[in-house]
Amino acid sequence: MLEIQRIRTEKEAVIEGLKKRNIDATATVEEILKKDQEWRESKSELESIAAELNQIAKEIGDLFKQGKQAEANAAKERTTSLKGKEAQLKEVVSGLENEIQQLMYTLPNVPNEQVKAGKNELDNEIVDEVGSKHIFDGEPLPHWELTKKYDLIDFELGVKITGAGFPVYKGKGAKLQRALIQFFLDEAEKAGYEEFIPPHVVNEASGIGTGQLPDKEGQMYHCTVDDLYLIPTAEVPLTNIYRDVILPDENFSIKMTGYTPCFRREAGSYGKDVRGLNRLHQFDKVEIVRIEHPDNTAKALDEMVEHVRGLLAKLGLHYRILRLCGGDTGFASAMTYDFEVFSAAQEKWLEVSSVSRFDTFQANRLKLRFKTADKKTQLAHTLNGSALALPRIVAALLENYQNADGSITIPEVLVPYTKFDKIG
């Protein structure tokens, strides 16, 4: 959620910024400011009535103590009309607060100045591409054939047990999965991230804190009996560790990592790109999350990008980095870099990581703040990124590392984890 203060003082900049998302927020912003003005007026009127009532109440207390019953009762009379007015104003004020809140929830984050205007993924900027396409002797097989051939992942079995999008990993397929998780966690730890194993189910307040709720309700699995949500990413529980927290001083840099399964309903995305591992309802991911002083955010984002680069380089994958355009940048994000690996058999790019800075957008909802040197409270900045999401990495590894004899080579960095260097 944007800060109301920012809308008051930087109205034009906010509207201009949101245009990069292909959104004209003028009407909403004007509406917010109008209601905000009304709210402030009603609120101050309400407060002066409250002050008067407090004053009278105090007088009555004194009168009773002095035994001046009659005068006290007379004073009581004075309160009735004030109380009526107070009740009326209270309703107006809380009504306005609700309306403003609802409007505020509809506004996405203002893109960073580096973000280009654009409608959709076609307008994203390719900022770098590393590696080149594998040259194969024959036709490489797509990963869904490889997983079947070597009995690594059983999609049909998952359908039987749960439904589409819940694969069963077997044998070397399962081991490869575990190896990647371990490898990613070790790398994150080397980079200074502290490991967490958070709950995989969260409450409503946490969903609101990181911005999944209220708007994107349909994306999460909801356990209605207990009113809890399966996490769509470790970002939710990890970031919410710092909900309602005021860090004691401004010297902080919090770096967290965690592996969790991620659950996504992916409502409305059936039919396209859902083959094999490309899009699942449950998948594994190692996430990195940072909480930073606003002055340090740009640097932190760069470090996270470098970290993900390092992972892909070590795995020897051909990848590219995109800076998402305004229209493709997530609701809460101010700037996002997507990482895509090239899938040799499918001959297309697969997104494997998304690294974002949210600035104060999440912190505002989370009430995540810190104390400045002069003892003021100020919103902190949050960032997060996948490092990495497993399924498409697995897809790319299997497809790209096929050998002429049909076997699949395991990248050297993973061998200590898998304890085997070849499939097939």
Add this chain to the structure above:
RNA sequence: GGAGAGAUGGCAGAGUGGUCGAAUGCGGCGGUCUUGAAAACCGUUGACCUUCACGGGUCCGGGGGUUCGAAUCCCUCUCUCUCCGCCA
């Protein structure tokens, strides 16, 4: 699932209708003393909204009610703890 207890400031913990945003202790911060530190002593120490400011207002788990006045009384929800049962 059954029975009971409870939710107060960073923590512990008092407070059952008016002077309580809240005693006291611990912790934190500043100071005195000291070569330095400890101890001792003194002071200070919540968040939010509004205002240029003075000031004003709100907050004692959430919501509602009674009252001139609620941390304190009533209703309701949520959560936590203890015991029993069940289970890893």
